[in-house]
Amino acid sequence: MSQPDTKQRILNSAEHQFATDGYHATSLRSITAAAAVNLAAVNYHFGSKEALLEAVIIRRLDPLNKIRLGKLEALLKKAEQVKEVPASRDILRTFIEPTLHLRQQGSDTEDFVALTGRILAEPRGVAMSIFIHHMEPLMIRLFQALSLSLPELSHQTLFWRLHFVIGSLSHIMRCHERHSIVPEDISIDPSVDELVEMFLDFATAGMEETK
């Protein structure tokens, strides 16, 4: 390998540009130019532009999901030992906290957050399928845990409320640059930890509502 980091340089360049300008608005030529590699290197290493997007996503998503699943399983195990059901807030936290912590300024995952939020919103394509495929085991576990914590809710209600929470979260993820729709004199830049708690207040209340 004369250029051992060609793949990584392409991944980094693509991640940044996909997150900044969007998938379709980014050309392979600008990605390879920024990475200082040949245009054809993308198709050689990844096969296609779409496969490159997939590689960009998976590189960050798999470790993230491992963390989320680990926290969830640990919570469930601990609750079982005390013979109690875990609190829905704690369950949601295992999913939300690791996600929003990726938004920490200066981290190399900053771009990924914005990108991920957008992938969830693009029309059905391979990217969306891949994303769902990699999220599914975790989502099923999350659904089960919430069902345990909130047995009075029907599966239908629980499903949709989880859907609502995911929607909010993906919205926050992609709107961290703040294109405020309500221009106010208020501070709209809380710390990541403040944001986590604020979102957990909202999401837990919505989840637990009995009606």
Next chain:
Amino acid sequence: MSQPDTKQRILNSAEHQFATDGYHATSLRSITAAAAVNLAAVNYHFGSKEALLEAVIIRRLDPLNKIRLGKLEALLKKAEQVKEVPASRDILRTFIEPTLHLRQQGSDTEDFVALTGRILAEPRGVAMSIFIHHMEPLMIRLFQALSLSLPELSHQTLFWRLHFVIGSLSHIMRCHERHSIVPEDISIDPSVDELVEMFLDFATAGMEETK
């Protein structure tokens, strides 16, 4: 005008294809072919592909916002007459109900809903700016009304919770074709009215949470 409905035919064709395949994945050639007009007609009537998207959005968004604003003002007026503050659930309903009712099957606005949900998620471009520009007066009014209804909440908290609700709503709007992330044996296709109430349960509880 030898072809008085050329613009409308382009708008209809574009709306459908943008909503189905996404903005970037749709070519002007397929739009004009389906509309049975010449390729150059788009640039003549609208100026560019992006301006066409804007025209597609505004055609539906302006009437929708008029309805939403009308319902909100009527609610505020009625509450003032009785010298009471409007309930947050009723305020949210003025925004959410007209939106989700556009999803009614067979309506000609079905495509617009999916499209709108996606516009909110695309990277910053003219479309996003236009959307925000057309939403701003309504959002300010909505924020004021909620602030009146929930005076105990800080503006910061209220802003973010409204942000969360918008996020959920746009997520529902774009995911109505059901690419379920939790494949369950449950019915995930409630009626529009059921969905409205289910979402209002969730959103109102999240909004009103005191913490």
Next chain:
DNA sequence: GTCTATACGATGATAGAC
């Protein structure tokens, strides 16, 4: 195995004839 140079068809856009 890696990388480069180059070519191909399709796209968004535009200028000018009618």
Next chain:
DNA sequence: GTCTATCATCGTATAGAC
């Protein structure tokens, strides 16, 4: 207003150098 012709740029594929 509408159409044809044309352009730069896009993603992709391939042949061949190292």
